[in-house]
Amino acid sequence: MARGVRGGQGLARVAVVVRAGVAPMWWLGVFAAGVGLLIPGLTGRRIGVMAGAALFIIAAVVVSYTRRKRYVALARPAVRAGKHDVLQDRAVSVRNWRRGHRWWLLLAWLVVLGSSFAVPVAGGMLLAGCGTGLGLKAAWLGRRERAEDALLWVRVDWLGAHGGSPAGKTVKAYRSTGIAAGDAAPGGARRRTAALV
Template sequence: MGRGGQGLVRVPVVVRAGAAPLWWLGVVAAGVGALPGGLTGRRIGVLTGAALWILVAAATACSRRKRYTALAREATRAAKYDVLQDRAVTVRNWRRAHLWWLAAGFLAALGGAFVVPAAAGMAMAGAGVGLWIKAAWLGRRERDGDVLLWVRVDWLGRRAGSPAGKAVKGYRSTGLAAGDAAPGGARRRPQQRVAA
């Protein structure tokens, strides 16, 4: 990064990176977890899981919204020599940094099925849905403000922390055409790709 430029990653991409693994691991854990009767029985387990799915999805989607809003409002324009990280690299880095947490959560969800069948897996899937909702909310903010939101790589740390964590001192912004991810962090369709 020459001339003092910073490495930047898209905020919604970091938020969205955990959604798919949490969803799929949760679905598998809930499916396998429904097989044993558990201590409570399948019916109570599935009903408990459905309630947890809603609660966890809502809590995940709504957490730290004030912090995200404040950081987005005060975002400064990205500098000419800042380097924009590709979406695929951001997702890969996040998943590598959280691999053991995802594996531990999956195993805990499977173990919990012997007490309350399917419930922990459904809660895990709910966390994935909550992250998708949060990323979509950030995408609406980006479209409304006609900007894309970025955060410095070094502020996330080696463990790819939260883009609204204490270490994050501010966001950078670019026009909507920058980078290879659409507002909200999804992949751009080929016809959407425009040179920044």
């Protein structure tokens, strides 16, 4: 639901939404690359592995740095979340993103798996590199959140039904909370709770 009680808005953590694609892209890419090692392909395994390593690095860098200015521009005018705003749990945000992108992920995996018959390993490494890039972007957001001592949130209704990009055209600005709000740490990882003594 986009609206909370008494006119509040449902808010999802920006870094959590960014981080949601890391695990599926990484593991699907690694699996596809592993299968590619079993296929000679047109270029041979050696060339495929070398091309895959290059594509992994390029994808990680490109995805990590893409739209950073947009994130900064949205964060700059961020206003404090209201007391009636509802902070979405990390697990819900991750599930919504993955559910909305499941067919895209499946299609991407099938494409990179099929590409192994031409260039073994390379497609899988490219997909894994994209996942790594998202992880690096989430870590960058986490450093900004720690530096500003504030967590960044985006309205759920601006993400759309399929859990779109937190830097998409429909997103007008972010909201912020204190560093301890919600159940995710800066950068979107699970918050570590201190053991009870």
